[in-house]
Amino acid sequence: MKTKQILLISIVGILSISASQYVDDILSRLGIEAQYAQYNIRSNFIGRFDNGPLDSRVSENTFKIPYAKLLPSIIAGDKTGAAKELCHYIKNYINSEEFIISYNEMRQDALPLRDSQDPNRRSLGSLKSELKTIELNIKNYPNDVAYITEQKKLKDQAQASIDNIMEASKKPFPNKELWEQTYPTNPEVLVKKRLQEYLALVNTVDFSAKLTAPDNYKIQKFVNPTYESKSPQWKACYRAGKEVNDVFTSFANEWLKGEIIASVKTKMSDTSIGPKEETKSNSMTTTTVMENNTTQVNDSPTETEKTESVSVPTKAKISLLDKMKAKAKKIIN
Structure with missing residues (x-):
């Protein structure tokens, strides 16, 4: 089963290597700033890490976990607790003023003209x-x-x-339809789709699958060759384990029952993640979310x-x- 980039998969990947502490602690110890963490959420979400015009279809398996090789030696703690914290962080970010602004900028930058x-x-x-x-x-x-x-x-x-x-x-x-599908005017369409894709994907994962013994390069493979050919997202779910994915599954189902992206946006706190940065206000602000899928590009510089x-x-x-x-x-x- 092929899937595009899935919102929660990037977090599943982080948790797949070892147990984890709360997100703030993980990212501060990794030296990941809020801006970089949010960039990875957006890019895994959209399914594209490139900047500039979208001139061709992106790979369905494009997927990144920041600093994955460093994680085993620096994270430890409660996996399910961290999973819950990470889920809430992602939902808060998706419902923030910063996400809407950055998403629209990425959408403009990808305009293939x-x-x-x-x-x-x-x-x-x-x-x-x-x-x-x-x-x-x-x-x-x-x-x-x-x-x-x-x-x-x-x-x-x-x-x-x-x-x-x-x-x-x-x-x-040229490529207008592809651009509109990859960057819908209303990002709520994309969020809902990714949540549904995650739920469909995780139901196909065999968490009891056996692995071979590590080879000379300390690499383990699936005993079942069919699993070895699965997508990076499928394998990330497997590595995270059933316990963590149960948290994500429950969270995704609850998210889909309610408002996907709120019409009233919050401003992300400068203490949410990573090193401190000055912010003018943490008060509630309102950002208009476009409610249709027609082509619309903001022509004012941001x-x-x-x-x-x-x-x-x-x-x-x-x-x-x-x-x-x-x-x-x-x-x-």
């Missing part, structure tokens, strides 16, 4: 990132007339390309746009360390 008038054939996400950089340059060097003139010209070109892409998105284009690398003339010198940090941040986003 480029401006035919743009010689560099940049994507929508890349153009928006470039536009923000240009605006920052203009703000930082207000007295350099020649430089400001150059930057304003680049800004006009980038905005024109963005406008052309937005106009083209209103019409049929504060956390994730894009391809771009080349924009700037005056500021960037150190090697800053470049590494920027690259790491881009991968996380």
